[in-house]
Structure formats: C-alpha cells, structure tokens
Amino acid sequence: MPAQIYSPFQRFNFSNSKCFLTGEALNSEEEKIQVFPQWLMSRYNLEDQPFKLLDESMATYKDLKLPNSAAINEQYLEPLEAEIAAAFETGYEAVKQLDEFKLFQWAGKLLYGIIFNEIQAGIRQQHAQGEEFNISQAIIHRFSNLHLMLQTLNLPIELDGFKPYSIALFKVDNADNVFGYRDEINTLTFSLRIKDFGLVICLQDNGSNGRYHQEMLDKIADKPLHPIQFEEVNARFFYSAYLFNRLPEYEVMPVGDTIYIEAAPLRGTSSKPLFDDWMNKIYGQVLENFWKNWGFLLLEIIKNPNAPISFLFNANGDFVNAAKIELSR
Structure with a gap:
C-alpha cells in the first residue's frame, strides 16, 4: 500500500x-x-x-x-x-x-x-x-x-527542488552554560543559542528570509559573533518573518512508492512584494526585547530613527569585530 x-x-x-x-x-x-x-x-x-x-x-x-x-x-x-x-x-x-x-x-x-x-x-x-x-x-x-x-x-517524501526553510548558523562567543531559546509559533521562527554557536531557522518561508537578509549574511559569514550581535541577527530574522506576507502552497503528488512535494511560486498572482515595509520603530521594539540582557531601551535604539543602533555594522556598513565589543556575554 x-x-x-x-x-x-x-x-x-x-x-x-x-x-x-x-x-x-x-x-x-x-x-x-x-x-x-x-x-x-x-x-x-x-x-x-x-x-x-x-x-x-x-x-x-x-x-x-x-x-x-x-x-x-x-x-x-x-x-x-x-x-x-x-x-x-x-x-x-x-x-x-x-x-x-x-x-x-x-x-x-x-x-x-x-x-x-x-x-x-x-x-x-x-x-x-x-x-x-x-x-x-x-x-x-x-x-x-x-x-x-x-x-x-518517516515517509518516502521528496521535495521537488526547494527548501521549505531559511537557516543561519553562527559561531558565537557565548558565556558558559548559556541556554538561549526563542520561538514565534505564528511565524514558525526558531532560535537557539548554546555552547559556542547560535542558530536561527524560519521553518516555512521557502528560503525567503535568507534571501531577504543575503547582504547581511554575506558580510558576517564565518565571522565569530558576540552574543549581542547574534541577538541582533535574531531580531532581524524574527522581524522579517513577521513582515513575510505569503502562505506557501504545496502540491502533494504520490508517484509509485514516493510522495513528491512541489512548491507553488510564492509570488502567485500578486504583484505585492513578499515582505511588508520595514519599519525601524517596530524593529527597534523587537531589538529592545532581544537585547534585554544588556538593558538597551527603545529610545536609545532608535535615537536616530533612520539608523537604529547596530553592533553588527558601523556607520559605514562594515562588520564590527566581536572582540571590540566591551559588553557582557
């Protein structure tokens, strides 16, 4: 059967x-x-x-x-x-x-x-x-x-040329025995920070959030992060997952003993962008929550409404070396 x-x-x-x-x-x-x-x-x-x-x-x-x-x-x-x-x-x-x-x-x-x-x-x-x-x-x-x-x-399922997720893994200079877990079930976003790494996964976006943040990911690829930098990455992913406005559709096709799953194009018939507009004030609220360990308040984060505080990049957009960040881990 x-x-x-x-x-x-x-x-x-x-x-x-x-x-x-x-x-x-x-x-x-x-x-x-x-x-x-x-x-x-x-x-x-x-x-x-x-x-x-x-x-x-x-x-x-x-x-x-x-x-x-x-x-x-x-x-x-x-x-x-x-x-x-x-x-x-x-x-x-x-x-x-x-x-x-x-x-x-x-x-x-x-x-x-x-x-x-x-x-x-x-x-x-x-x-x-x-x-x-x-x-x-x-x-x-x-x-x-x-x-x-x-x-x-548990089933012989093959995904036909797509990944249902975005995933980003980083080396992080965490404190000993840290356990940092977050999720947002409405957007199916997951994050874990333990040992010497941090992981963030958008579980149902067909790779869209990864592509949305590609420029950032290219700049920080393979670079060790301070925990506050990882939490900034986290905040960006969790916020963009909230802005992602498509519901992926899949076609399930049993062929012989194998079940093939094909993803419908995310754009569909809509000309609307895949992500709603990024609002720095709302992003700042997300960042305030993710930076709770370091006590940054929203007013500090968005003191410049057009350029919220970043520990990932300096004013020129260059990556900030984690070793130069003098904050607790």
Whole structure:
C-alpha cells in the first residue's frame, strides 16, 4: 500500500491517543516523548524551569510532551536526536557539518511539539468556557504545512527542488552554560543559542528570509559573533518573518512508492512584494526585547530613527569585530 500523508488538522485531532506524526492509535496515553529532548533538558537543567504558554498558563519544560508511537520514535526520531545531540555537545564545527535538513527536521519537531501543547491548552480552556476552539485559517495552514514537512522523517517524501526553510548558523562567543531559546509559533521562527554557536531557522518561508537578509549574511559569514550581535541577527530574522506576507502552497503528488512535494511560486498572482515595509520603530521594539540582557531601551535604539543602533555594522556598513565589543556575554 502506498505511503499515506497524515493530516491532523483536517479533523483537528490532538488527543493523546494517536501518534502525532502518523495518526496511528497508541497502546497507551503514556506513550509519549518529551518536546524538549531529555538530553537537552539534562544538559541545561531545564526540567523544572517554567515555560509560559500562550494562554498565560505556566508549565515546566518537562511537562511538554508529544504522543508518539514507540516504534516510530525508535526507528526515526531517536537516531535524529542522537546525531543532533552529539553535534550540539561538540559545538559549532560539528553543527556546521550536519545536514541542514536534519536541523530543520529537529527544530520543526520541537516547535511542532510546542504547537501541539498550545492547541491542547487552547482546546481545554475554550471548552471550559463552553466555547468551540477557534483558530485562524492562516495559522492552520502554516501548522499543517509544518506537519506535512515533518513527515519527511518517516515517509518516502521528496521535495521537488526547494527548501521549505531559511537557516543561519553562527559561531558565537557565548558565556558558559548559556541556554538561549526563542520561538514565534505564528511565524514558525526558531532560535537557539548554546555552547559556542547560535542558530536561527524560519521553518516555512521557502528560503525567503535568507534571501531577504543575503547582504547581511554575506558580510558576517564565518565571522565569530558576540552574543549581542547574534541577538541582533535574531531580531532581524524574527522581524522579517513577521513582515513575510505569503502562505506557501504545496502540491502533494504520490508517484509509485514516493510522495513528491512541489512548491507553488510564492509570488502567485500578486504583484505585492513578499515582505511588508520595514519599519525601524517596530524593529527597534523587537531589538529592545532581544537585547534585554544588556538593558538597551527603545529610545536609545532608535535615537536616530533612520539608523537604529547596530553592533553588527558601523556607520559605514562594515562588520564590527566581536572582540571590540566591551559588553557582557
């Protein structure tokens, strides 16, 4: 029988009795995996750290779990976790050698796990209030596409000449034992800063954010960054992901035993640019949040409204050597 795509958003099935990846019935509702893998939680003592959900309720990192078939986990997910864990523990040079598609799969699985828990919490909250769970069609579209791409983990799927993501990896002079994690589930943007590296991934833009920032990326390629510089890169990506105004469309074509996925052109029939206009004041607000560790306020950041403060580039647009930045790491 040909492989079948599982689409949990068609029937909105987010119970703990089905595997999140395949939809198959589980033997027990205890058949789960951690959203944040155990090796990562143990390494950074995250288990009992608070994790705030969108409905303002608090969980801990170890509370976040995904229903997952033990067989699927053993065959497809554990080997991926082992490879990622080994590279992350070694650091930047090992992460750089990883197949970037595996980084995408790993980050996508983690972010989807958070989405799954957010949806479950939302369903519980609205049912408790006697309301139907409500979520925008655009968000469903994004989440559904992410889940489709995650099935490259366990199904014979081939992407036809495109990457669904933008990914940027940097060597960063981090403080010891730093754990810097960020996500934005509405735009499917993910960032992690640990060991001696920083990673940012836009999980569903077909490479658009990477192209949008190509000039910046070319200037800082292979250069070690101070943490405040990485967070500036982060802010730029998170803001541009917010400005990205397309919903990628994919055509799924089963051919024999293989499922081919083809991306529709992002421009479609619209003459509108792929990104809305960049507004320095809003970017400054994003940057203020990302620079919270260093105490910069919005008024300082956009003192010159046409040229917000940058630790990446000087007034001439040249890269600032990280060693010259006299700020805490």
